[in-house]
Amino acid sequence: MSVADVATAAAARAVDARKTYGDGDAAVHALAGVTVDFPSHRFTAIMGPSGSGKSTLMQCVAGLDRLTSGQAFIGDVELSTLDKTQLTLLRRDHLGFIFQQYNLIPTLTAEENIVLPLTLAGADRDQAWFETIVATVGLGQRLGNRPSELSGGQQQRVAVARALVPKPDIVFADEPTGALDSKTGMEILSFMRRAVDDSGQTIVMVTHDPHAASYADNVLFLADGQITDEMANPTADRVLDRMKRFEA
Numbered sequence: 001m002s003v004a005d006v007a008t009a010a011a012a013r014a015v016d017a018r019k020t021y022g023d024g025d026a027a028v029h030a031l032a033g034v035t036v037d038f039p040s041h042r043f044t045a046i047m048g049p050s051g052s053g054k055s056t057l058m059q060c061v062a063g064l065d066r067l068t069s070g071q072a073f074i075g076d077v078e079l080s081t082l083d084k085t086q087l088t089l090l091r092r093d094h095l096g097f098i099f100q101q102y103n104l105i106p107t108l109t110a111e112e113n114i115v116l117p118l119t120l121a122g123a124d125r126d127q128a129w130f131e132t133i134v135a136t137v138g139l140g141q142r143l144g145n146r147p148s149e150l151s152g153g154q155q156q157r158v159a160v161a162r163a164l165v166p167k168p169d170i171v172f173a174d175e176p177t178g179a180l181d182s183k184t185g186m187e188i189l190s191f192m193r194r195a196v197d198d199s200g201q202t203i204v205m206v207t208h209d210p211h212a213a214s215y216a217d218n219v220l221f222l223a224d225g226q227i228t229d230e231m232a233n234p235t236a237d238r239v240l241d242r243m244k245r246f247e248a
Contacts, residue, residue, distance in 0.1 A: 010037040010073070011170045011202040012061050017070040019056050019225075030056040032225035033070070038170070041200045043193065045213040047239065048222035049246045054206045055174060057222065061204070062095060062172040063087050075169065092121055096163030098173040102155045104147040104162075110154075111143035114161045125165065133161045136191050153184035160188055164195055171195075173205040177212055189215045210239035221246075 019031040030053045038044050038061070046054045059065040061072045063079050072079045074090060082090060091097075096117075104113045114134070118125050134140055137157040147155050156176065163171050173192070177185030193215045195201040205216065213219050214236040221229040223246060231242060 009039060011040040011075065012038040012204065013073045014057065014061055014067075015071040015073075017057065017060060017072060018068050019053070019060055019065070020068045029225050031060070031067070031070075034222075034225070034227055036220065036227060038202070038204050039218075040202050041196065042218065043196045043203045043216045044205070045216035045219045045234070046204065046206045046222065047208065047210075047213055047219055047243065048228075049243075052222040052246075053225040054222045056225075058172055058174060058204060058206050062097070062170075063091055092117060093166075094169045096166065096168035096171040098156075098159050098163045098171065098176040100175040100178045102147070102152075102159045104155055104158055106147050109144050109146055110139055110150065110158045113147070113158050114139075114143075114165055116162060117166045121166070123166070126167070129167065130165055133164055136194070137161050138187075153180050156180055156184070156188060160191065164201065167199075170202045170204060173203060175207055176205065177207075177209065185212070210236045210243060213239045 013036065015035050017031050017034040018029070021028045021030060034057055046058060048054045056065065060067050063074065067080070074094060077090065079087065105116065108116065115125055115130070134143065137160060139154065139157055139161065142150060142154055150158065156179070160176070177188055180188065189212055192203055196203055205212070207213055214234050216234060217232070219231040219234045219239060220227055221231070221242060229242060231238065
């Protein structure tokens with residue numbers, strides 16, 4: 001099992017992706033035949049109204065959930081061909097995750113949480129990269145603190161740092177600033193933007209916030225489990241205008 005670093009233009013992709021929950025009349029078609037590429041070294045945002053399938057799409061492409069039918073790839077690896085152990089290793093070694101709920105280990109310090117993926121993989125840290133990330137997210141004075149001793153914004157900074165320290169092929173972010181104040185959210189998004197521009201990171205982010213989406217290179221719009229539109233070089237105003245069509 002291998003993931004091509006730059007051998008494919010798409011860091012991740014879905015082909016005729018379908019996800020159904022339930023059976024018969026009670027069936028919910030969260031994804032109804034989505035085909036999409038997520039380009040390497042780019043920042044892609046996924047938007048849509050509640051129930052549109054945006055989080056389901058991200059979770060299935062990231063290997064956190066299984067498609068009912070269709071295919072999902074990380075690099076050239078089709079996820080359905082992997083067993084549970086292989087899938088766990090792929091997520092650990094190649095993917096980074098940022099969730100709204102932080103998912104930090106309460107008994108570990110901020111530093112221990114940040115390097116946890118490396119610890120689990122038995123890998124050495126790149127100290128210069130670690131220090132760059134810690135300085136960028138402003139955690140230099142907080143590395144010895146446990147999550148209970150940090151504010152919500154500081155905990156999310158730890159989560160962002162944890163996702164980026166291993167230099168994953170892709171970072172998947174699900175509403176990463178949804179629980180943060182606007183200033184902290186802007187700082188986190190700016191850092192994610194710089195990770196793409198300066199370090200060639202690939203980021204796929206689900207968000208409901210037009211301002212957050214404006215940090216992306218490209219925005220995908222979903223409705224009823226299908227991609228309905230796409231926007232390059234988004235601005236907050238343009239994204240907001242497009243989102244208003246879902247409410248019409």
